[in-house]
Amino acid sequence: MPELPDVEGFRRVLASCAKGRVVRRVDVRDTGVLHGVGTRGLRDALEGRRFAEPERHGKWLLARTDGPTVLLHFGMTGLLLPAGPGDAVEAHDRVLFTLDDGRQLRYRDQRKLRGLWLAHDDLDVDRLLARLGPDALTVTRDDFETALRARRGALKTTLTDQSVLAGLGNLLADEILWRAGLRPDRRARDLTPAELRRLHVQLGRTLRPAVTAGRVPPRPSWLTGHRDDPDPACPRCGTHLRRTRMGGRGTVWCPRCQPDGD
Structure with missing residues (x-):
């Protein structure tokens, strides 16, 4: 099960591969991992947006853009992986983010216990994370x-x-x-x-x-x-x-x- 160190690793993957890159296409291969948003809504919100510096709170990854924020939770089997243009899509790749350099970020999850949420602004982010305690890595x-x-x-x-x-x-x-x-x-x-x-x-x-x-x-x-x-x-x-x-x-x-x- 991904814990804080794993999610911090996913944050680094996102930062190294996608920070400053524009989202050219969002492919949702399984709507079962989307929460509070549909395929069209996710595409409309993210395509053409530029990824900013990602953040993490506990087991949640905040994929910030110059507009909305995608919040990812990896449940027991979730992963965030970089992929090249020619890499085969795996059976458990649920959402694919294609960047302006042709590379992809792939949310892969076998069991689909959690998934992706879309926050339109910081108030939405705060609402989604409101029940969390302080981050274990930074708590005083x-x-x-x-x-x-x-x-x-x-x-x-x-x-x-x-x-x-x-x-x-x-x-x-x-x-x-x-x-x-x-x-x-x-x-x-x-x-x-x-x-x-x-x-x-x-x-x-x-x-x-x-x-x-x-x-x-x-x-x-x-x-x-x-x-x-x-x-x-x-x-x-x-x-x-x-x-x-x-x-x-x-x-x-x-x-x-x-x-x-x-």
């Missing part, structure tokens, strides 16, 4: 601590709640909690000030290299490098990792490195 420590202190739920479900903090998914939440030495089922509001500070530090230390990699990297020294092993062990202490489900998500943690907080 004060805002982070305030958001978590107000939550009664478990840490794992709190961190992956996009209304609390935008951008974290399953892999990142498990990785950050493991690094911070906090069990995923601890209640967010029960953390001590020192634990909240430690969690915020590990948030940044996890996200920055992941953003550089453009994904949550399955490195041997990371929890994510072992969670799918047949008999997973903690890369820090060698203890057998525990598995459970929280909020419908597969959750992995180390009982030694992430002890009970009682």
